[in-house]
Amino acid sequence: MTHPATMQSDNESMFRILHAIFQRDLRVYFRTRGAWLNPLIFVLLVITLFTLGIGPDVKQLALNATAIIWVVALLGIMLSLDALFRSDYEDGTLEQLLLSPRPLYFAIIGKVAAHWLVTGLPMLLASPLFALMLGIPISIVPLLALGLFLGSGILSFIGAIGAAVTVSLQTGGLLIALIILPLYVPVIIFGAGLLQYALEGWSVVAPLMMLSGLLCAAVVLAPLAIGAGLKISMDS
Amino acid sequence: MSPLATQLELNSLYCERGERVLMQNVNQCLEGGQGLRIAGANGSGKTTLLRMVSGLTTDFSGDIRWNGRSTRDLGALFRAQLCYLGHAPGVKSALTPIENLQWWQAMNGSSAATADGVSVGNPQQGTDLEERALAVFGLAPYSQMPCARLSAGQQRRVALARLVLSQHALWVLDEPFTAIDQDGVVVLEKMFDEHLIRGGMIVLTTHQPLRSERMLTLDLDAHRTEAGGIDEARSL
Numbered sequence: 001m002t003h004p005a006t007m008q009s010d011n012e013s014m015f016r017i018l019h020a021i022f023q024r025d026l027r028v029y030f031r032t033r034g035a036w037l038n039p040l041i042f043v044l045l046v047i048t049l050f051t052l053g054i055g056p057d058v059k060q061l062a063l064n065a066t067a068i069i070w071v072v073a074l075l076g077i078m079l080s081l082d083a084l085f086r087s088d089y090e091d092g093t094l095e096q097l098l099l100s101p102r103p104l105y106f107a108i109i110g111k112v113a114a115h116w117l118v119t120g121l122p123m124l125l126a127s128p129l130f131a132l133m134l135g136i137p138i139s140i141v142p143l144l145a146l147g148l149f150l151g152s153g154i155l156s157f158i159g160a161i162g163a164a165v166t167v168s169l170q171t172g173g174l175l176i177a178l179i180i181l182p183l184y185v186p187v188i189i190f191g192a193g194l195l196q197y198a199l200e201g202w203s204v205v206a207p208l209m210m211l212s213g214l215l216c217a218a219v220v221l222a223p224l225a226i227g228a229g230l231k232i233s234m235d236s
Numbered sequence: 237m238s239p240l241a242t243q244l245e246l247n248s249l250y251c252e253r254g255e256r257v258l259m260q261n262v263n264q265c266l267e268g269g270q271g272l273r274i275a276g277a278n279g280s281g282k283t284t285l286l287r288m289v290s291g292l293t294t295d296f297s298g299d300i301r302w303n304g305r306s307t308r309d310l311g312a313l314f315r316a317q318l319c320y321l322g323h324a325p326g327v328k329s330a331l332t333p334i335e336n337l338q339w340w341q342a343m344n345g346s347s348a349a350t351a352d353g354v355s356v357g358n359p360q361q362g363t364d365l366e367e368r369a370l371a372v373f374g375l376a377p378y379s380q381m382p383c384a385r386l387s388a389g390q391q392r393r394v395a396l397a398r399l400v401l402s403q404h405a406l407w408v409l410d411e412p413f414t415a416i417d418q419d420g421v422v423v424l425e426k427m428f429d430e431h432l433i434r435g436g437m438i439v440l441t442t443h444q445p446l447r448s449e450r451m452l453t454l455d456l457d458a459h460r461t462e463a464g465g466i467d468e469a470r471s472l
Contacts, residue, residue, distance in 0.1 A: 020342030024331070031330040031382070092324025099290060100343040101316035107343070234292050 017102040018110040025114035035083065036118035039076040040126060046072045047133050058135040065134035066195035069144070070151070070188055077119055077152055078184075081159040082176055084115055085167040085230065094167070098234055108223040108230075112160045120152035140198045150211045151191045157218035158183050164229030168236060186214060242268040242303060242317075242405050244289075244437055249298035251284060258284060259459045262298070266452070268405070271428065271438035273446060276456030282441040283323065283410055285456065289439055290320045290408050302406075319344070319404040321412060325395035329384035333375055333394045336383060337366040340398055369400035373423060389415040396420075399427055407431065409440040 029035050050068050054061050088094040097107055127145040131138065162180035169175065194207040249262040258281040266272050274282045287293040289300055291307055291314065300307045307314045327336050370379050373393040383391055392415045399407065413421055421444065428438055432450045 016342055020339050024328070024335070024339040027335065028328060028330045090324065091328060092322050092326035093328055095292060095320065095322050095324070096326045096340060096343065098292065099315050099318060099320050101312045102343055103312075235294055 013102050014106045017100065018106040021097070021107045021110035022114045025111055026117070029114065029118045035080065036122060039080040039119050040122040042079065043072050043076040043123065044126070044129070046075070047130060051133055062135040062199075065136050066192040066199070068134060069130055069136075069148075069195070070191045073123060073148055073152065074155055074184055074188065076123075077155045078159055078177060078180065079173075080119055081115070081156070081163045082166075082173050084111070084160055084163045085233075086163075089167045089233070094230065095234065098230060104227045104230075105223050108160070108226050109219065112156050112223070112226070115160070116153045116156040119156065120149050123152055124149045136195070137199075140195065143198050143204060144195060146208070147191050147194045147211065150208075150215050151187050153215050154187050154211070154218045155184060157215075157222040158187075161222055161225045161229055164226045164233060166233075167230065168233040187211075190214070242435070242437060243301075244406065244439075245301040245304075246289070247299050247301065249285070249288065249296055249300070251281065251288065251296040253281075253284070257460065259456055262454070262456075262459050264452075264454050266437055266439070268435040268437060269432050269450060271432055271440070271446075271448060271451040273451050273453050274439065274441045274456060275453055280456040280460065282456060286320075286322075286408050286410050286439065286441060290318060291315065292320075317405045318408060319398065319402045319406070320408045321395055321398070322410050325391050327383050327391050327394045329391075330382060332380050332382055333370055333386075333397070334366050334379045336394055337369060337397060337401065338363075341366070341401060344398075344402075344404075365401060366397075369397040370394070372400050372427075373397050373420065389417060389420070392416055393420060396424065399431075405436050407436065407438045407440070409438065411441055411443075413442050413444045 047068065050064075050072075051061060054064065085094060088097065098104065100107065124145045127148055128138070128141050130136070131141045131144055136144065159176070159180050161183075162176040165179065166175050190207045190210040194204055194211065197204045197207055244266040246262055246264040250260045251258045262285070264272060274285055276282050284293060288296050289307075294308070302310055302314050302317065326340075327333075328339075331339075367376065367379060370376055373396060375390065375393055375397065378386060378390065383394060386394070396412065396416075412424060416424065425447065428446075429448055429450075431438060432448065438451075
């Protein structure tokens with residue numbers, strides 16, 4: 001693997017490719033609505049199933065709300081990740097990306113950031129609805145939205161590692177889950193913790209900082225693993 | 237334009253897939269202004285050899301040198317000289333031909349070309365450069381139509397239109413004539429000649445008879461072990 005530092009590294013080149021891929025992917029997402037609408041619908045449906053399963057007892061529902069919301073959001077994002085590199089792999093644009101002289105690291109950040117925007121933003125906007133369905137007090141909605149937005153970023157960047165490694169396999173879906181679900185543990189702990197703390201009326205600074213820290217680490221480090229994974233997938 | 241004294245060397249390449257020796261002892265030297273046509277039966281490793289040259293496949297022994305330096309060491313410097321067109325055209329079906337050329341330019345083109353290609357350009361209005369490239373392949377009327385609505389041959393033409401924009405010294409083309417009609421073949425052959433006259437290099441696979449005298453031929457069938465057994469190869 002070529003280290004990004006050894007690549008042609010003028011700032012212009014880095015941001016040009018980041019911007020080009022980000023813009024291209026957003027355009028593709030907006031023309032193929034399923035990519036960003038399906039995870040959101042999935043989350044809404046599963047939350048509905050939970051509310052039906054638990055029954056009309058609002059207290060019971062609110063008790064489990066934090067765990068439900070995070071596990072469901074995590075699954076929704078994970079399912080959407082399977083397609084992240086697959087269409088690029090199939091139509092040959094992934095080859096073109098890997099053969100570009102510009103740094104792959106920034107192309108990947110652009111690509112995953114576009115995915116984060118189209119999955120994370122709808123969830124952020126729908127979070128009042130989630131709260132209503134699960135009996136979470138309205139006062140906590142801003143925190144829920146913020147947590148989901150940070151969390152979906154971490155989930156996208158970490159999950160993209162699994163997507164990169166499995167892109168050349170025919171049946172990647174379940175394998176992605178096996179590879180990345182263990183890596184999602186910290187996100188679940190601090191994400192659900194954030195809501196729990198808020199519900200109990202404690203300070204939320206600690207879990208919020210942990211989530212932000214995890215996001216920074218994921219944005220900086222995950223693209224290295226994603227790039228290596230893509231090269232390995234291509235090399236067969 | 238490309239430096240005049242360019243040279244591509246393939247030194248004793250050896251590659252096996254599974255239990256089978258795909259090719260061995262492949263040696264070839266190519267100077268600027270020469271083309272190399274890789275011949276061989278189906279499954280003889282033509283595509284693999286192209287992927288080895290481009291750097292997508294690294295699982296082989298022997299080395300490939302560009303101007304005397306190993307392409308693996310050159311990394312991005314070599315990729316800056318390389319224009320690769322694989323089996324899959326590398327065309328996003330949700331985007332229009334113009335948009336496809338624009339993001340490709342942003343990844344590969346010179347800074348000047350990308351400056352008006354992506355950052356500033358109005359997404360609906362292609363720049364002159366890309367419009368002209370599409371016109372060469374008769375795609376001008378379709379430039380604002382999503383590629384999904386174009387035929388397979390037209391999508392291949394979108395991919396080939398990159399060659400018009402290409403400033404790269406080395407073209408690596410996998411079956412460039414696939415799905416291209418008679419007129420297209422004439423246009424393409426003329427472009428090959430012009431590229432070679434400029435001092436460029438072409439490595440390609442095709443079953444189309446080529447008229448150019450600048451084309452050398454490398455027959456992979458001659459580089460296979462007849463029995464194909466790995467033991468036989470080891471004993472050599």
